[in-house]
Amino acid sequence: MCSIISNSFISNLEFMWQKGNLNAFDIKGQKMSSQKPLVVVSGATGVQGGSVVNSLLATGKYRVRALTRNSESDKAKALVAKGAEVFKCDLSIKEDVKNALNGSDIAFINTNSWDPAIYPNNPTQEERQGKMIADVAKEIGLNWLIYSSLPETIEGFEGSNYNVVAFYGKNRVEKYIRALGISNATFIYIGFYASNIGTLYPIITKNDGTSEFVMPVVKEDTTIEIIDVETDTGPVVAKVIEEGPEKWNGKKVPVASERISFGKIAETLTKVTGRQVKLRTPNPEETKKEFPSLERSLDMFRWFNEYGVFRSEISDISVAKVLHPNITTFEQYAYKTWGNK
Numbered sequence: 001m002c003s004i005i006s007n008s009f010i011s012n013l014e015f016m017w018q019k020g021n022l023n024a025f026d027i028k029g030q031k032m033s034s035q036k037p038l039v040v041v042s043g044a045t046g047v048q049g050g051s052v053v054n055s056l057l058a059t060g061k062y063r064v065r066a067l068t069r070n071s072e073s074d075k076a077k078a079l080v081a082k083g084a085e086v087f088k089c090d091l092s093i094k095e096d097v098k099n100a101l102n103g104s105d106i107a108f109i110n111t112n113s114w115d116p117a118i119y120p121n122n123p124t125q126e127e128r129q130g131k132m133i134a135d136v137a138k139e140i141g142l143n144w145l146i147y148s149s150l151p152e153t154i155e156g157f158e159g160s161n162y163n164v165v166a167f168y169g170k171n172r173v174e175k176y177i178r179a180l181g182i183s184n185a186t187f188i189y190i191g192f193y194a195s196n197i198g199t200l201y202p203i204i205t206k207n208d209g210t211s212e213f214v215m216p217v218v219k220e221d222t223t224i225e226i227i228d229v230e231t232d233t234g235p236v237v238a239k240v241i242e243e244g245p246e247k248w249n250g251k252k253v254p255v256a257s258e259r260i261s262f263g264k265i266a267e268t269l270t271k272v273t274g275r276q277v278k279l280r281t282p283n284p285e286e287t288k289k290e291f292p293s294l295e296r297s298l299d300m301f302r303w304f305n306e307y308g309v310f311r312s313e314i315s316d317i318s319v320a321k322v323l324h325p326n327i328t329t330f331e332q333y334a335y336k337t338w339g340n341k
Contacts, residue, residue, distance in 0.1 A: 130173030146312025191256030
């Protein structure tokens with residue numbers, strides 16, 4: 001049996017191809033694929049974006065355009081060697097964003113709350129940046145925007161003073177995207193970075209051989225959603241992309257392996273390292289004096305005491321394990337990081 005395709009149909013296909021709008025078409029029920037879908041990933045040399053780039057490339061199913069401000073860095077060159085198209089882009093510049101998204105099918109976007117251009121002097125810039133990116137996505141007709149978001153910490157909390165810089169800008173952008181009418185949008189919620197333990201939040205070895213894990217103002221039973229962000233973000237996002245926007249449009253997707261208390265984290269560190277690790281929770285005055293770099297996060301720590309990371313935005317984090325069955329528990333992360341030390 002043969003199928004006859006009219007010249008006008010061929011002309012339409014050629015036009016769509018030239019415009020970059022043809023990825024696949026059906027002829028009598030058979031899907032004929034052209035080139036692989038193009039996925040744009042921001043922050044490609046960071047932990048979230050880098051994980052997504054690596055996982056997408058590993059599938060062999062996608063072309064990946066990796067965005068970075070410094071396309072000549074060693075990390076950027078390593079992505080080129082793996083097969084990514086590294087694209088120099090400043091997310092605060094509209095023309096850069098438009099050029100970066102042009103011709104793409106899907107974009108994973110994570111804005112950096114701690115970018116020096118945003119924090120501490122211009123925290124509302126993240127919201128403006130995210131909304132501009134969303135506007136560009138709508139303007140160029142992007143099919144699917146996957147945005148790294150976090151919970152609302154302002155509306156409904158009047159008088160509570162939860163000025164969680166890393167959260168509120170992202171959540172306002174999420175709300176803006178939902179109202180904007182982009183074809184498909186999905187929101188990735190990343191848990192507490194396990195990699196911040198022992199780095200941003202120090203583990204201090206004392207003269208008696210014991211150690212202190214420092215987390216200001218939290219409590220022993222304060223429970224958070226946690227993730228090995230560099231290892232596990234990519235596999236979750238890649239699986240979401242594989243399953244498609246029909247399933248995930250409008251959804252919030254947790255990237256967290258478990259809920260764990262800070263007391264349990266200290267217990268796990270004791271078990272893994274073989275030396276006693278106690279949780280130390282300095283008050284705001286002690287934090288300002290001894291750990292000034294952590295003062296900016298005091299509101300976030302207070303938020304953790306009340307709501308964890310996700311609050312009621314996401315009550316069921318088992319979705320992450322369904323998407324990525326080998327997701328890393330904190331104990332597994334701890335053995336990988338400190339087990340041989």
